[in-house]
Amino acid sequence: MASVLRKAIVGCARQLPRCMIARRRSTTSGFAAVDSILLRSLRDHYEEVAKMTPPPKVSPPSSFTIVKGALDTHGPVLKRTYGSEQISIYVTRLGNIIRGGDNDDDDDDGINQLFLHVEMSKPGQKNSLLFLCGLYPDALGIHSVSMRPNLESEGILVVPSQYTGPSFQDLDERMRDALHSYIEERGVNESLFPFLQAWLYVKDNRNLMHWFRQVGQYISGKNHAKGT
Structure with a gap:
């Protein structure tokens, strides 16, 4: 039940x-x-x-640290450093945006679909790179890749007001694969799912x-x- x-x-x-x-x-x-x-x-x-x-306590991959106080804010949940880059991960649910049918399976799908905002920034750069992704127990899918101004204060996501780039699906397969490799190289992949799912439940x-x-x-x- x-x-x-x-x-x-x-x-x-x-x-x-x-x-x-x-x-x-x-x-x-x-x-x-x-x-x-x-x-x-x-x-x-x-x-x-x-x-x-x-749920049982789950730790994130060792390269990431949990942001203190994240449970009480709308800010990032996880952070890590990759070379000179600072990577911040925000998470919410994806499954209850569009639903269909009346099966209990839909409930399971809603729990097992997460939506990630992955922000990557570098010192001296005015803009940061933003990946919007769907995260599942066994896969990560990229919805869009855009540039946006760096934030002076943490914990706020700003919708870009300038051109954000082409639709991800309009990119050729080689570039899509390269972008997947780029984000996965930084540890953003399905290994994050167990922790983020448990964190969202709490x-x-x-x-x-x-x-x-x-x-x-x-x-x-x-x-x-x-x-x-």
Whole structure:
């Protein structure tokens, strides 16, 4: 049986249209009764997620270091130095962007597809090289390669405003192969998948618990304000 967290992660895109359908008006009367029901539901879900067993601890490849505090930010997860280059890896999920069918297999696909932003920079260079990639348990695929200005502050991804280059699929096979070799030479390949998958599970778990807690605190605060 799929866990609450797994369903929360991979079911969002599929359930959105259904969630937008108007429901019947509740017959429950009184603000206090409605708030109490919601708070109880939030508490029950929070406790259920808190009891989940985390995945086994996985270390990244030895050439990479985990960025301190990455679980609490939208910044890079992993970094490494390759010669004079600084390489930063950002990660999110790819599988819940476009979904099809109603099989449980779709849930597994959503967990097993990651989206990487790989930023490479060199001292004295105004621009950095950005690879956007799909990462799977047994493969890495490049979606695009572009140049963008270096960032003065870490942890923020900026969408390039200038020409970003041709579509990766429009490049000839020899250049595509060379770009794959270039990024894989720097350790960006399927060996990153086990760590990043486990890391995202922990982050999603923390985010979900944080959401339950924040909504509960807001509702509780509103109750308190009414009583004053």
